[in-house]
Amino acid sequence: MSRTLTEWLEWQEQLHFSSIDLGLDRVQAVAEQMQLDTLDMPVVSVAGTNGKGSSVAMLDSIYRQAGYSTGCYTSPHLIKYNERICINGAQATDEEICEAFTAIDKARGEISLTYFEFGTLAGAYLFRKHNVDVTIFEVGLGGRLDAVNLWDADISIITTIDIDHVAWLGNDREKIGVEKAGIMREGKTVVCGDTNPTESMGSEAIRIGAKLLQQGKDFSWRKSKDGQTWKYVDTHRNAYRFPLPKLRGDFQLNNAASVITAILDLNPVLPVSNLQIKNGLLDAQVTGRLQKLGENPELLADVAHNPQSAQALASYLKNNPVKGQTVAIFSALVDKDLEGIISPLKEYFDVWHLITLEGPRVQGSQILSDKLQAVGISAPIECHKDTVNVIKTLQKTMNSEDRVVAFGSFLVVSAFIQGLNASE
Incomplete structure (x- = not known):
């Protein structure tokens, strides 16, 4: 019997014993069954306490300005569940999401999945179906044990580290930093936008063998005196002037600088021009962020x-x-x-x-x-x-x-x- 999207979501809320149950074993087993455990396109993962949604929106906007097709998975949603899965800037339809849920339910057998895990797999299923050029995953909670960490990121961004979700991540920034550092991968770049990073961020990068680019150390930004532009300085000390992003607040310049650093690092795989970065920043928007x-x-x-x-x-x-x-x-x-x-x-x-x-x-x-x-x-x-x-x-x-x-x-x-x- 076919279900509506609302019926699927109500059923998922009752399926697993807990709405949050961190760990990769369940989602990995189902992904392997669906041949979704690896993705054929570049993957960008974004973790952090604040700024994740804005960073994903900037990445998506810039890559679409450069002519790439994009798949974005974010959470939570504000109005409609469909906001969580977007292809080329458009929300996935009810029919597409229900198709993905049907395939996941068939593949999972007796494995119980959380509401979030269903959505994460649905995003990957639809990104593969649409054969997007780049997939952008927003981490839901922490990083190390979050379902999106199933996929190896070609580059990752950690926006900020603050105390939140203490019931799952603890009330210590250093420990939270370790959880968020779990999205790092050996030999891959991680961009950290926190201007006051934890010591664990650097030590985890060394332990994992990731290349850490730190805001304020490896790249930086400053707002211009005219109040209408800002200057970004890359890892080679080259300076670029950009108009202020559409997203409000000086803290968005922190996010924008991290996003630009990640895009420039991934340029050999997904080339993007400075003009496309500029236009992407001017066009990026996200509901409910100032x-x-x-x-x-x-x-x-x-x-x-x-x-x-x-x-x-x-x-x-x-x-x-x-x-x-x-x-x-x-x-x-x-x-x-x-x-x-x-x-x-x-x-x-x-x-x-x-x-x-x-x-x-x-x-x-x-x-x-x-x-x-x-x-x-x-x-x-x-x-x-x-x-x-x-x-x-x-x-x-x-x-x-x-x-x-x-x-x-x-x-x-x-x-x-x-x-x-x-x-x-």
Whole structure:
């Protein structure tokens, strides 16, 4: 009996005993059965705490500007599951994903797979079917034991290393660095965009035999005084001037510099010109990463859900003030470092609107309100049952010089975007 995509996903959520079960044995056995354990095209893997999605978007945009066909696998999705698997910038159709799921289910036999493992194999299945020129995998969690680490990357990028997902990765940057370094491969290049790398990153590169290119040491960038361009300096100390990427925030220049370094290193296999890099950076976009959704008042959505990404958001708000009030729409999962997220942002919000999310690891808005006050929030706090209620409230009270920032969990940003669409 054929299933719809929704039915497939609901079934997958119940199939495995845990939604997260790190390890490569199950997914490798199924991939071998499907002859998917090796891919015939170059593979780029992107790991890190923050900046993965933006880096994948830049890589995809630049390679498509250069005329290559691309396959991108990312997670989580914000609105539709199809966002996770894109071919040449277009989301895979329901029919294609269901075809892939059917093939995976037939091949797995008695092997139990997680929701994420099904999606990862589906991405590889469709990239092979479309015979793309380059596959770009975003690591879901950690690196070493993540399902996408099944494939040997021709080059890998590790964006940043911060404390997040402590239940699975621990609360120590050095240990987390080891997990993320697991995507390195002997004789292959790994680009590290973290300006404060862990010692484990360098020691793991030596142990594995990978070539490590470190931001600030082997390549660098700086913003120009005109505020409209930036300068990238490559591993040979050659300097290139580029316009600012379409993606907002100075932290995106960190991501862009790492992406350019990876592309230049892979140039013998996939040649790309400086003009194509420029055009790709100007065209790259990703939903929910400091994304402007409206003007007058300004509406921003950002999936800042850990201390590092919160600091980046704070930097943007500081450097781009508005005349009116800045209003937060916020929620966070119960296992997040709430004080670490809130601390850099305290002074930038005049009012906090908290919502209650649905699903595992969520917490009620009133409980969250008590926690925010405990970590030093003195600005007014209002609790709501959902985002639609918040939007209706703000539409009655805000003026054109105000700003709304929806941030925290991916679920907040997803609900905000869908709420705006529903209110139009």
